[in-house]
Amino acid sequence: MHSPISNFLLLSYPLINVIVIIYQILYFLHIPYALGFSIIVLTVIIRLVLYPFVTSQLKATKKMQELNPHLSRLKEKHKNDAKMLQQETMKLYKEFGVNPLSGCLPVIIQLPLIWALYSVLGDVVKYSSAEINKILYSDFYKLSKPWDTNFFGLPLAQSPSHLYSAVPLVLMVPVLTGFFQLIQSKMIIFTPAKTPDKNDKGKEKKKEEDFATSFQTQSTYIFPIMIAFFSWGFPIGLSLYWNTYTIFGIIQQYKISGLGGLKEWMDKINGRK
Numbered sequence: 001m002h003s004p005i006s007n008f009l010l011l012s013y014p015l016i017n018v019i020v021i022i023y024q025i026l027y028f029l030h031i032p033y034a035l036g037f038s039i040i041v042l043t044v045i046i047r048l049v050l051y052p053f054v055t056s057q058l059k060a061t062k063k064m065q066e067l068n069p070h071l072s073r074l075k076e077k078h079k080n081d082a083k084m085l086q087q088e089t090m091k092l093y094k095e096f097g098v099n100p101l102s103g104c105l106p107v108i109i110q111l112p113l114i115w116a117l118y119s120v121l122g123d124v125v126k127y128s129s130a131e132i133n134k135i136l137y138s139d140f141y142k143l144s145k146p147w148d149t150n151f152f153g154l155p156l157a158q159s160p161s162h163l164y165s166a167v168p169l170v171l172m173v174p175v176l177t178g179f180f181q182l183i184q185s186k187m188i189i190f191t192p193a194k195t196p197d198k199n200d201k202g203k204e205k206k207k208e209e210d211f212a213t214s215f216q217t218q219s220t221y222i223f224p225i226m227i228a229f230f231s232w233g234f235p236i237g238l239s240l241y242w243n244t245y246t247i248f249g250i251i252q253q254y255k256i257s258g259l260g261g262l263k264e265w266m267d268k269i270n271g272r273k
Helices: 004-028 034-077 082-096 104-124 129-133 168-188 201-233 236-257 262-269
Strands: none
Touching: 004 034, 004 104, 034 082, 034 104, 034 236, 104 236, 168 201, 168 236, 168 262, 201 236
16 A cells, blocks of 8 residues: 555554544444544544643643743843843743743654644545555454445545535635634633833833734734645545544643633623723
């Protein structure tokens, strides 16, 4: 079987076997669209496995964002003394119990698994059951007949761009994918309370803050737009995985730090300033 998954044999082959086992269980229970629901179930399982790592990452990110005002004051106070700035910064990290590298390890752990799953699902929805059977570990759960690659009438192996002329409603796939990603991106942002500047140096500081805020705002919108654009050309099976992954992430993010930056939008919707 020649496919991109050969680059991730250590992770991809076990994932393919797991998804086939899930499919066989759902099929035995006469659950319709078993392959689509298998993708959802596998994604949820992966998110549960990664849950403690993502939680650690989210908590570290939130702490670092809460420290930003303190770090800005230290930079202003010791802008001419790099050594003192470094010492005071490390002292601040220690005082608040923050490890600036603690958010990196969870990401490193997640990326290979996420990428392997992404590659696997891109192939699973396109290859025949005979090709899938070649890499299963046991004959016990091998596919005895071609599996249905449709999910509520949408072929998981096809992209919205190929289906749009026949099914215009498929446009909702990239729209929803971008929307869910936008919600998660906005929730990650933590906006600390602003402190008024009482001197002329505040103008220069405000320019830096305006640039940082502008960059953060652009990133919040650009990434979801990119994801929506990619989902327009990628198989629907991958969008199903990504949306499940994102929705789970939104729930986890809410449990860790509430609405985050999304509270700003909710306040505007509710008429609060």
